[in-house]
Structures are given as structure tokens and as C-alpha cells.
Amino acid sequence: MESFLGIDHNVWWFLVFGAVISGYAILDGFDLGAGALHLFLKKEQSRRIALNAIGPVWDGNEVWLVIGGGALFAGFPVAYAAIFSAFYVPFFVFLVGLIWRGVAIEFRSKEPGRIWRLTWDFIYSFSCIVIALSLGLMLGNVAQGLPLNEAHDYTGSWTSFFNPFSIMVAVTTLALFMMHGAIFLAMKTENRLYTKLTILAKNFTIFFVMTFAITTVYTLLYVPHLSDCIKSTPVFFVFPLIMMLAIANIPRLLNKGRYRHAFVSSAITIAALLIMVAVEIFPNLLYAVNNPANSITVHNASSSPKTMKILLTIALIGTPLVAIYTSFVFWTFKGKVKLDEMSY
Amino acid sequence: MDVEILSRVQFAFTIAFHYIYPPLSIGLGLILVIMEGMYLRTGNKLYERMTRFWIRIFALIFGIGVATGIIMEFEFGTNWATYSRYVGDIFGSALAAEGIFAFALESGFLGILLFGWNRVGPKVHFFSTVMVFFGSLFSAVWIVVANSWQQTPAGYHIVGEGMNARAEITDFWAMVFNPSSVDRLLHVWIGAFLAGAFLVMSVNAYYIIKKKHLEIARPSFKIALLVATFFSLAQLFVGHRSAEGVAKYQPAKLAAMEGHYDSSAAADMFLLGWVNDKTQTTSGIKIPGGLSFLLHQDFKAPVQGLNAIAPADRPGQVNAVFQFYHIMVAIGMLMIGLTLFACLQWKRGKLFEMRWLMLVFAWAVLLPQIANQAGWFAAEMGRQPWVVYGLLRTSDALSATVKAEQVVFSLILFLLVYTTLLALFLYLLNKKIKHGPVDAGYPEPIDEGSKRDNPILSH
Numbered sequence: 001m002e003s004f005l006g007i008d009h010n011v012w013w014f015l016v017f018g019a020v021i022s023g024y025a026i027l028d029g030f031d032l033g034a035g036a037l038h039l040f041l042k043k044e045q046s047r048r049i050a051l052n053a054i055g056p057v058w059d060g061n062e063v064w065l066v067i068g069g070g071a072l073f074a075g076f077p078v079a080y081a082a083i084f085s086a087f088y089v090p091f092f093v094f095l096v097g098l099i100w101r102g103v104a105i106e107f108r109s110k111e112p113g114r115i116w117r118l119t120w121d122f123i124y125s126f127s128c129i130v131i132a133l134s135l136g137l138m139l140g141n142v143a144q145g146l147p148l149n150e151a152h153d154y155t156g157s158w159t160s161f162f163n164p165f166s167i168m169v170a171v172t173t174l175a176l177f178m179m180h181g182a183i184f185l186a187m188k189t190e191n192r193l194y195t196k197l198t199i200l201a202k203n204f205t206i207f208f209v210m211t212f213a214i215t216t217v218y219t220l221l222y223v224p225h226l227s228d229c230i231k232s233t234p235v236f237f238v239f240p241l242i243m244m245l246a247i248a249n250i251p252r253l254l255n256k257g258r259y260r261h262a263f264v265s266s267a268i269t270i271a272a273l274l275i276m277v278a279v280e281i282f283p284n285l286l287y288a289v290n291n292p293a294n295s296i297t298v299h300n301a302s303s304s305p306k307t308m309k310i311l312l313t314i315a316l317i318g319t320p321l322v323a324i325y326t327s328f329v330f331w332t333f334k335g336k337v338k339l340d341e342m343s344y
Numbered sequence: 345m346d347v348e349i350l351s352r353v354q355f356a357f358t359i360a361f362h363y364i365y366p367p368l369s370i371g372l373g374l375i376l377v378i379m380e381g382m383y384l385r386t387g388n389k390l391y392e393r394m395t396r397f398w399i400r401i402f403a404l405i406f407g408i409g410v411a412t413g414i415i416m417e418f419e420f421g422t423n424w425a426t427y428s429r430y431v432g433d434i435f436g437s438a439l440a441a442e443g444i445f446a447f448a449l450e451s452g453f454l455g456i457l458l459f460g461w462n463r464v465g466p467k468v469h470f471f472s473t474v475m476v477f478f479g480s481l482f483s484a485v486w487i488v489v490a491n492s493w494q495q496t497p498a499g500y501h502i503v504g505e506g507m508n509a510r511a512e513i514t515d516f517w518a519m520v521f522n523p524s525s526v527d528r529l530l531h532v533w534i535g536a537f538l539a540g541a542f543l544v545m546s547v548n549a550y551y552i553i554k555k556k557h558l559e560i561a562r563p564s565f566k567i568a569l570l571v572a573t574f575f576s577l578a579q580l581f582v583g584h585r586s587a588e589g590v591a592k593y594q595p596a597k598l599a600a601m602e603g604h605y606d607s608s609a610a611a612d613m614f615l616l617g618w619v620n621d622k623t624q625t626t627s628g629i630k631i632p633g634g635l636s637f638l639l640h641q642d643f644k645a646p647v648q649g650l651n652a653i654a655p656a657d658r659p660g661q662v663n664a665v666f667q668f669y670h671i672m673v674a675i676g677m678l679m680i681g682l683t684l685f686a687c688l689q690w691k692r693g694k695l696f697e698m699r700w701l702m703l704v705f706a707w708a709v710l711l712p713q714i715a716n717q718a719g720w721f722a723a724e725m726g727r728q729p730w731v732v733y734g735l736l737r738t739s740d741a742l743s744a745t746v747k748a749e750q751v752v753f754s755l756i757l758f759l760l761v762y763t764t765l766l767a768l769f770l771y772l773l774n775k776k777i778k779h780g781p782v783d784a785g786y787p788e789p790i791d792e793g794s795k796r797d798n799p800i801l802s803h
Contacts, residue, residue: 059455069417111775307433307513325449333455
């Protein structure tokens with residue numbers, strides 16, 4: 001096993017994959033949240049502003065999912081094969097949700113008719129909700145583990161994905177994204193729409209804190225293998241602590257009108273949550289509930305050492321490039337939304 | 345029906361539908377770079393209107409391309425889990441490179457291309473257009489590399505046995521530059537440029553027939569015609585090189601393409617024909633020994649036929665491979681003839697006076713689309729029964745955990761969603777075309793001053 005800075009390549013790739021997924025959740029998270037709360041905005045002008053707030057960036061944000069899929073396929077092909085064939089049905093629901101989200105944003109503005117726009121508003125918002133819920137459902141099932149055979153293939157049926165824990169994670173994910181999306185939109189809007197969004201943001205923050213608390217209690221009581229790691233290594237309590245502080249900060253920052261800091265806080269919340277999940281499942285990528293020996297880990301699921309090296313090289317070259325042009329695009333569209341003739 | 349057939353049908357359907365859009369994005373990307381480049385150089389507002397019109401069409405096409413493309417990335421895992429494990433070490437790095445080098449570039453700058461007209465200066469905007477175009481070119485690179493590796497594997501070794509066997513990289517660059525990568529990449533790029541150019545010609549031919557937006561339609565048509573003529577001719581050479589590669593590395597596929605069974609005989613080249621796989625005969629209009637001549641410059645040289653390969657190891661649908669291949673070649677020839685004829689008429693100053701020719705061009709948008717699809721069907725069906733040529737059979741590549749009813753569910757889902765998408769796409773495209781290259785802030789009359797010293801604008 002080759003290593004770099006004392007950490008072996010497989011663990012590095014696990015960190016890269018985790019970072020890409022966190023990046024996706026933070027970036028597309030606000031798009032999806034903005035979509036999920038879309039119908040809370042009543043006026044045509046408000047909806048257009050909300051759509052144009054994410055307009056220039058949502059597509060680039062979705063690319064993080066593509067990179068994440070590629071990263072998993074390349075680094076941990078066994079996990080890629082097992083996870084996506086296991087989640088066959090929910091994953092296609094998720095993907096079809098992504099299709100409709102994209103085309104709804106694109107098509108809505110192409111006709112001025114009221115019915116046309118209302119239909120697309122509904123499809124847009126509904127697909128964002130479905131995407132958030134199905135993502136959360138799959139995350140919940142991955143965190144909890146699945147029954148796997150010796151060949152690492154899933155042996156259960158797709159109906160068992162709808163278990164209490166995963167449903168709670170699904171709702172928590174939706175709440176989290178809605179909070180995140182509302183804060184993002186507040187950052188991009190002015191005047192009355194801004195006021196409305198700060199109120200929504202505070203309400204969604206409360207919604208999220210409630211769902212998160214319930215899920216946490218449930219986890220401690222019924223999914224012990226998930227909390228064992230944090231309990232046994234107290235230093236990891238730093239992540240839940242960071243998260244709590246970040247959440248507590250949000251209403252305070254919004255009251256002061258410091259929406260940029262509020263956005264950073266909710267981004268930190270998402271990252272801390274995912275880091276907690278990663279810490280809890282590591283070194284597994286997919287825990288086998290029937291027989292822990294069948295679990296898919298960063299070591300038994302990985303590509304060859306040579307490929308891991310190639311991948312880390314690609315990541316080392318690619319990441320700064322992506323960072324440069326992503327920040328360039330965000331910088332170009334910084335500040336409040338201004339509608340013009342090229343807008344949605 | 346069994347999972348294998350269903351999964352193959354689903355993959356074919358989703359990839360074929362997806363493949364309507366990326367070639368158009370790549371081709372339109374090139375045309376946008378040319379148009380905006382002309383605007384930057386001449387400062388002529390006409391080019392600006394042209395560019396902005398095509399940016400709107402580009403946005404629509406790109407949007408559906410991305411939406412349907414994400415499906416493809418995950419479909420390997422959902423339906424072809426064994427394949428994913430087998431090729432992950434190789435395919436995965438190409439896919440990861442595609443995501444990070446190509447898609448991120450493309451989608452990042454797309455925001456500026458679509459919405460940045462008033463936010464950034466003309467040079468930065470042009471730079472973004474170029475980056476989006478490069479991004480789309482790069483994404484073709486990695487996916488074609490991955491597919492070419494499945495056709496002509498190189499730079500790997502096999503580790504493990506039976507269901508646990510998998511290919512591992514031994515030489516990254518040998519994998520990237522496997523024997524068919526470069527030829528097939530050029531073939532795909534040119535097919536994409538033709539798709540874009542014929543779309544631009546089609547829309548402008550329509551305006552010319554309707555006598556609308558003539559001041560923009562004529563120069564736009566000429567730009568696209570130049571692109572189409574150049575690449576139709578280039579495709580002849582690149583396509584030929586690709587066929588030579590197939591002859592060398594995938595003889596079973598080439599034999600199926602020409603319906604050639606007998607290894608001891610010279611191979612004919614058919615213009616039209618029909619393969620009867622039962623009697624192992626191919627009948628039709630042919631150049632006797634034509635394929636032999638093309639490959640060995642000798643009409644009598646024998647060419648390996650399908651009979652030299654065990655029935656279990658050669659394509660099952662020989663006639664389909666034959667027909668798809670011939671449709672592609674015939675359309676390629678037709679595009680050369682059509683574009684050269686149009687250039688001739690341009691030279692004679694009669695290009696836009698021939699209404700029938702404009703009508704032909706209005707419909708010719710379908711030609712590269714059909715050729716691209718047919719070419720891929722020939723390439724992929726000709727590779728059967730292998731998913732990785734000579735190494736992994738398609739029937740062994742499936743997901744063990746996925747049941748037929750699940751695939752039926754997703755297949756029906758895609759049929760419904762994609763049919764709706766296609767209808768909406770055509771409706772909106774039609775609407776945008778009818779609306780024409782008219783900007784709110786830019787009045788119809790054109791700037792007469794700069795027309796004189798510009799060959800494309802003077803008509």
C-alpha cells in the first residue's frame with residue numbers, strides 16, 4: 001500500500017470522494033433548497049429572481065455529482081457497482097428528478113403564459129423535493145448499512161429502503177437544504193423579498209434543528225453501530241460541536257443582515273454533518289448488516305495501487321483548476337440578482 | 345424478457361437519445377466560436393445578433409444534453425455492475441478525468457456564456473465561449489477513450505479469475521492512446537461539427553425560403569456551409585482510417601459491416617444490400633473485391649470472414665450491423681456531394697436563388713443525426729457479443745441484484761420522460777426558430793457600412 005504524508009492512497013481517495021460529495025451537497029444543496037421552497041414565493045417577479053439567483057451556477061454545481069460518481073467509479077469500483085445496483089429504483093427516481101429540475105429551469109421562461117409557468121414552477125419545486133428526499137433516503141441507507149452477500153451484491157428488496165431511520169434522514173436532508181437555499185436566496189435578493197426569505201430561513205432552521213434532533217436520538221437508541229466510533233473516540237465530538245455552533249449562529253447573523261456569514265455557517269453545517277457520517281462509517285463504504293465480513297471497505301473495494309496514484313495525480317492537477325474557474329464564475333455573478341434580457 | 349435484453353435496450357435507448365444533443369453542442373460550440381470571433385474582429389453588430397441567437401439555441405440543447413448525460417454515468421453501476429467492477433480500474437479514471445477536466449470547465453463557463461453578456465467584457469465573454477467549446481471537446485475525448493478501450497483494449501492486465509476477474513491498468517498512456525482512440529475521436533468530433541453546421545444551415549435555409557432575416561440568414565448559412573464542406577471531406581479520410589483500424593483489430597466487426605463470410609475469398613464492397621445470416625449470403629449492388637482493394641490495394645486479396653470466428657464469438661445481428669454501417673457511409677457521401685454542390689452554386693452566385701436547394705438543406709439537418717446514430721449502432725452492435733472486445737461478454741456484465749421488473753420500471757420511466765422531453769424540445773426549438781434572431785434592444789436594420797470589405801457578409 002503506497003502512502004502520501006503517512007496516509008495511504010485509498011484513504012486519500014476516500015477523503016477526496018468525501019470532499020466532492022460535501023462540495024455537491026453544499027453547492028447543489030442551495031439550488032435544491034431554493035427549488036424546494038420555490039412555491040413559498042408567490043409573485044412572478046419573486047420567482048424569476050429566485051430562478052436567476054441560481055441560474056448561472058446550478059449547472060456547474062450539478063457537475064460535482066458527476067465528478068463524485070466518476071470518483072467512486074474510478075477509485076472504488078466495487079462500491080460503485082454495489083451501491084448503484086442496490087439503489088436501482090430510488091436512484092432512477094433521483095436521476096429523473098434531476099432531469100426535470102434542469103429542464104424546468106430551462107423551459108419555464110420560454111413561454112409567458114400563466115399556466116405554462118405555473119406547471120413548470122410545480123414540476124421544478126416538486127422535483128427538487130424528490131431529489132432531496134431520495135438523496136437523504138439513500139444516505140440514510142448507506143449510513144445504516146445493507147444486507148450484502150460475499151460478492152458484495154445487495155440481497156434485499158427495494159422496499160426495505162423505506163425504513164424509519166432512512167426516512168428521518170431524508171426529511172432532515174430536505175430541511176437542511178431548504179434552510180441552506182433560503183439563506184442563499186436571502187443573500188441574492190433585496191427589499192421585501194429579502195425580508196420574506198430571512199423569515200423563511202429562520203423557520204427552516206427551526207424545522208431542520210427539530211428533524212435533526214429526532215434523528216440523532218433515534219440513532220443513539222436504535223442504530224448503535226453508527227455512534228460507536230464517536231463515543232469511543234471523544235476527540236470526534238468536535239464535529240457535532242462545530243455543527244451546533246454553526247446552526248446556533250444562523251438566526252443571529254440573519255438578524256444582523258450578515259447573510260454571507262449565515263450562508264457560510266449553513267455550508268459548515270452541511271460539511272460537518274457529512275464529516276460525521278464519514279467518521280462513523282469509515283473504513284466501510286457500505287456496511288453489511290447481515291455479516292460485517294461482507295462489508296465494502298476502502299481497502300477491499302479499491303482500484304489497483306497504480307490507478308489510485310493516477311487518480312490522485314488527476315485530482316491534484318484538476319482541483320485547483322476547478323477551484324479557479326468556479327470562483328471566477330461566482331465572482332462574476334456576485335451580489336444581488338439583476339434581471340436582464342438574457343435572464344430566465 | 346430477460347434482464348440482459350432489457351438492459352441492453354435501455355442502455356441503447358438512453359444513450360441514443362442522449363447522443364442527439366452532445367454532438368449539436370460540440371458543433372454549435374465551434375460555430376459560436378467562429379461567429380463571436382468574427383464579431384470581436386470586425387465589431388459588426390450583425391455577428392453579435394447571430395451569436396446571441398445561437399447562444400439561446402445552444403442553451404436549450406446543452407440543458408437537455410446535461411440532463412440526459414448524468415443518467416449515462418450512473419447506468420453503468422445500476423445495470424452493469426459486473427462490467428463496472430471489471431473495467432472500473434480503467435474506465436473509472438477516464439470518467440473521473442472527464443468530470444474534472446471537461447464537465448467542470450464546460451459547465452463553469454456556461455454560466456458566463458449564457459448570462460454574462462452584460463456582466464463581463466466582450467473579450468472575457470469570448471474566452472468563456474472558447475472554454476465551453478474546449479470543455480465539450482474534452483468530454484468527447486475521455487468518453488471516446490473509454491469506449492475505444494472496450495473496442496481495442498490496451499495497457500492493462502487481467503487480475504483474478506471467473507466472476508472476480510478484472511482489468512487493471514499497467515500503462516495509463518497506452519490505455520488512453522489505445523489503437524482506436526485517436527481515429528475514433530476524430531471521427532466523433534467531425535460527426536459533431538457536421539451536426540452543428542447542418543443545424544445552422546437548416547435554420548437559415550428556412551429563413552431564406554421564408555425571406556425573413558435575410559441579412560443574418562445568408563452570412564450565417566455561408567459560415568456553416570464552409571464548416572460543413574470542410575468537415576464532410578475530412579470525414580472521408582478519418583472514416584477510412586477508422587475502417588482500417590476495425591479491419592486490423594476487430595475483423596469480426598468489419599466482416600459483419602460488409603456481410604463477408606468466406607475467409608478464403610476476396611471481400612466485396614456493397615452500395616446497398618441485404619445479409620441473410622442463415623444462408624450466409626449477402627446480395628445487393630456491389631463493387632466486387634472493393635473491400636479487398638480498400639484494405640490491401642488488391643481486388644483479389646482474401647479478407648477474414650465471419651466463418652473464421654466461432655459463432656459464439658461473433659456479432660449475432662449481422663444484417664443490422666451491415667445496414668447501420670451502410671446508412672452511415674451513404675449519408676457521409678451524400679453530405680460531401682451536397683456541400684460541394686452548394687459551394688459551387690455560391691461561387692456562381694446562385695446559392696440562395698435555388699429554392700429547392702434551400703429546401704433540401706432545411707431538411708438535411710437530419711442527415712448527420714442519422715449518420716451519427718447509425719455509426720454508433722454499427723460500432724456497438726458490431727462489437728457484440730463482447731462488451732469489452734475479446735475479454736468480457738455482454739451477458740456476463742450485468743448487475744446480479746437487479747431483477748427484470750426493475751428494469752421494466754426504469755425503461756418505461758425513460759420512454760415516458762424522454763418522449764415528453766423530445767416533444768418539448770422540438771416545440772421550443774421551433775418557437776425559437778420562428779422568433780428568429782431578433783433582440784429586444786437590437787433593431788432589425790443592419791449596419792450597411794462594414795458589409796463591403798467582408799466576403800461572408802457580401803451576398
